[in-house]
Amino acid sequence: MKKSIFNASFEESLNLEDDGFLQYYEKEQNEKTKKLSQKKFPTLITSLTSLVLTLLFPIGLNFILVAIIMTFRDDAENLTIPISKHELLTEKVYLYCLLLWLLFVLIGKLIKRSYLLPYRLHFHTITYLIWLIFEVDLAAIEITLPTLTVWGVLTFFVLLFLLWYWMIRMKYHNLKERLYTEKSGITKRDKIAKALSIYGGAFLGVALLIKQVLMLFMGNFSTSLKGLGLLFTWFILNVGVLAMLAFMEVPYYLYAYYKWKYPEEYREWEGKSLEEWYGKKYLKKHKELLEHE
Template identity: 30%
Template structure:
């Protein structure tokens, strides 16, 4: 894994990240200004998901008699764990508030979103594990997570290698996995909404198909959905969040270089509040430039 190496690029080398189509997409279309400018909108969006996560902690005590799964014997998602994760997420948001720099607002929002997705992924895995543990047995659980880990490692290694080659302009290795994932993500971002509409229409026209099968086929279907969800989140982390957050890391590492590159004044770049508190009247203030 080449994670430490991709953090050592110079400013000039980091500029090649702007050629990454995923980063370009996140910069131009992934900037939720209305959400981080109006925190109430973010709260309204995230509260239902937090309520769902809290509600999942009670399902251990309400076993469906028609379920193909036996009554769970171990609760891997106790209520106290929900409060631990919620507290950690809130503390991470509070910690990032100290980086009150205008050019980092979008990056901070995506860091908070990413940490929430990781919490959601862990909670869903513990939820499924609670109900599947008895059926899969310890051996089955080990095999399941071993497969997820191996595939996740291959996907992460492929993307890290591609980013390293991109940053340091090393010889490009024909990476079929990286090319496939790039094409797949672009396709889903472009046409994913069509699939959602088709599913909604199918459920509306054929409401009888909305139920979950309670036989062996239903068991395998849910297990496959769980596996696909894990791999999907790993792919999203590696191909959407990782490149963009790496770009945000270099903006934080070389703020003045990126400011000059984007041809912005210090107030436009840092924000008036940060400029007045940390830059104005110090050696960092750029002389001879009219700050608006």
């Protein structure tokens, strides 16, 4: 069988625990679970906390972003930076994203095993973050489109994709080496993706810099600096999120995958009872697991 990061044995999967980001996540997860179990009414508290956070962030904060871009459109004539006439971030987009996010939440409710609960809750946070960045990107496209043009925006996202692909491939090789304790060579595709992301990014940066310098000589000094600042912030924000997904979330959920694949082995490894590991409700529906006690 060809070795991949998804078909390691239980013993090999334990090597993932050496990952620094995974150690941080697992430590944080264990502390939260421990605090929650010590509370008198954990289910009620968790439900109320989730409701408040949902109202504040996925529903509230994301809609505020929509309201801000709508305000920019209404006051476009007074803005120092031109804004596109093509509306991308609208109320409908917000509602579709909200419904999709809520659908993921409902699907997550189907996961009943207690040891997977922290991963499920974290997944909702990550999907919300992706939704937020998606809205930010739509708003940023509206603001930068007059400056970058369509080809500039397309180039921007192609470079981000290539950069993310390179990150994913690099993390894939790292995880494969960690799982099987063997060296994995860098492929030609990885080198091409890295080269395209680096040199392509440099080309885009130089092209935009030349354009902004020309605008400076035409008397748009303030507008040019603001445009460069917004573009740089937008790029760094996207790269930061992509790096987090590649280097932190991939090993975290790969570890969750192996816990799902080898539940009894991990239960014994962590020294948990059946009730601690699966939860009372899950055990009532799967009494065959009591044979492992």
